[in-house]
Amino acid sequence: MHEKQRLRRTMMFIPGNNPGMMRDAHIYGSDSLMFDLEDSVSMAEKDAARMLVYNALKTIDYGTTELVVRINPLDTPYGRADIEAMVCAGAHVLRMPKTETAQDIIDCEKVIEEMEIKHNIPVGTTLMMAAIEGALGVINAYQIATASKRLIGIALGAEDFCANMKCQRTTTGAELQLARQTIVLAARAAGIDALDTVYSDVNNEEQLLYEARLIKDLGFDGKSVINPRQIAPVHSVFNPTQKDIDKAKKIVAAIKEAEARGSGVISLNGKMVDRPVVIRAQRVIELALVSGIITKEEVEAL
Numbered sequence: 149m150h151e152k153q154r155l156r157r158t159m160m161f162i163p164g165n166n167p168g169m170m171r172d173a174h175i176y177g178s179d180s181l182m183f184d185l186e187d188s189v190s191m192a193e194k195d196a197a198r199m200l201v202y203n204a205l206k207t208i209d210y211g212t213t214e215l216v217v218r219i220n221p222l223d224t225p226y227g228r229a230d231i232e233a234m235v236c237a238g239a240h241v242l243r244m245p246k247t248e249t250a251q252d253i254i255d256c257e258k259v260i261e262e263m264e265i266k267h268n269i270p271v272g273t274t275l276m277m278a279a280i281e282g283a284l285g286v287i288n289a290y291q292i293a294t295a296s297k298r299l300i301g302i303a304l305g306a307e308d309f310c311a312n313m314k315c316q317r318t319t320t321g322a323e324l325q326l327a328r329q330t331i332v333l334a335a336r337a338a339g340i341d342a343l344d345t346v347y348s349d350v351n352n353e354e355q356l357l358y359e360a361r362l363i364k365d366l367g368f369d370g371k372s373v374i375n376p377r378q379i380a381p382v383h384s385v386f387n388p389t390q391k392d393i394d395k396a397k398k399i400v401a402a403i404k405e406a407e408a409r410g411s412g413v414i415s416l417n418g419k420m421v422d423r424p425v426v427i428r429a430q431r432v433i434e435l436a437l438v439s440g441i442i443t444k445e446e447v448e449a450l
Contacts, residue, residue, distance in 0.1 A: 156180055156343060156369050156370040157371070157387075158370055158379050160182065161346065161373070161374050162183045163197075164184050164188065164197035164200060165189050165197045170201070170208065177380075178379050179213070179370065180213065180241075181210065181213055182218055183205075183216070183217045183218070185217060185219055185226070185230050186245050187218075195229075201217060201237070215238075216239070216243050217237075217243065218245055219242055219245070222259065227256075228259055231256070231263055235267065235269060236263070240275060241276065241277050242256070242260065242274060243276075243277040243279055243303070244277065245305070246281045247292055248288065250288065250294075250295035252278075253276065253292060254295055257276065257295075257296045274298070276299050277302070278292050278299060278301075281312070282308060282309060282312040286309070286326070286331070289302065292334070293334040293337070294337075299340055301341035301343055302342060303342075304327055304328060304343070304344055304345045309327055310324075319355060321362055328363065328366055336367065344370070345371075346371075347359050350375040353377075353378075356381055356382070357384075360385040360386070361385050364385055364386055388436050392432050393441065398416055400433055402421060
């Protein structure tokens with residue numbers, strides 16, 4: 149399962165030089181795993197890490213978990229080799245770091261396609277994701293988001309962004325507000341996912357929950373995490389509540405009743421239900437289904 153539209157509440161970073169974490173990463177329940185060949189790997193370990201991740205993807209059964217690899221930029225000595233190895237390994241998505249322009253995406257896609265052709269892999273198999281980590285990338289967010297049909301999402305990288313902006317991370321997130329909103333707007337306009345940055349203090353669950361609620365309110369699809377302990381709290385924020393599900397079920401039932409009557413007007417408890425409310429209700433049911441909170445049979449019985 150590696151289609152463009154899927155659940156991405158959490159994407160857990162796995163350092164590319166840590167075979168122990170690679171072996172067990174999928175058991176913790178993160179929606180996506182992101183094997184990192186870039187920042188978490190020193191220059192001296194780049195080639196070894198690439199081989200470790202390649203072997204892990206080829207030999208470990210990660211089930212239905214989405215497998216993402218953050219490669220090194222193409223303007224480094226490692227970018228092309230990373231792309232070739234990960235395309236061959238069957239990575240579902242390649243994440244482009246420090247994306248600043250649409251051309252960055254176009255250049256990477258050319259290499260991906262070249263490697264797919266070279267190794268007899270159907271062109272288009274390998275999807276892409278862009279990490280936006282600087283002011284220029286934020287300004288170009290929509291152009292980046294629409295630069296390739298392979299793109300499944302764009303993500304904010306806060307540490308590099310703050311360094312570029314000459315500011316510090318704060319508990320309120322004020323310094324990231326414009327970047328976050330711009331990235332969500334670009335993603336929605338392009339019809340792809342928006343993923344938030346990591347929160348690095350694994351012992352501060354209260355702040356993690358604050359950030360998760362904030363970005364959910366902004367419209368993000370999920371958040372990157374660095375530790376298995378962060379998965380459940382983030383999921384608890386993004387999963388619909390029972391109250392949300394019960395309300396959505398009533399709206400979906402009202403939709404079906406209106407369809408059965410041949411009516412284009414949907415009403416619930418005597419009130420007309422507008423299209424945005426219908427879309428939200430359908431999204432809640434979809435989230436509840438893919439999150440395992442309700443079953444397919446329950447949805448079909450509505």
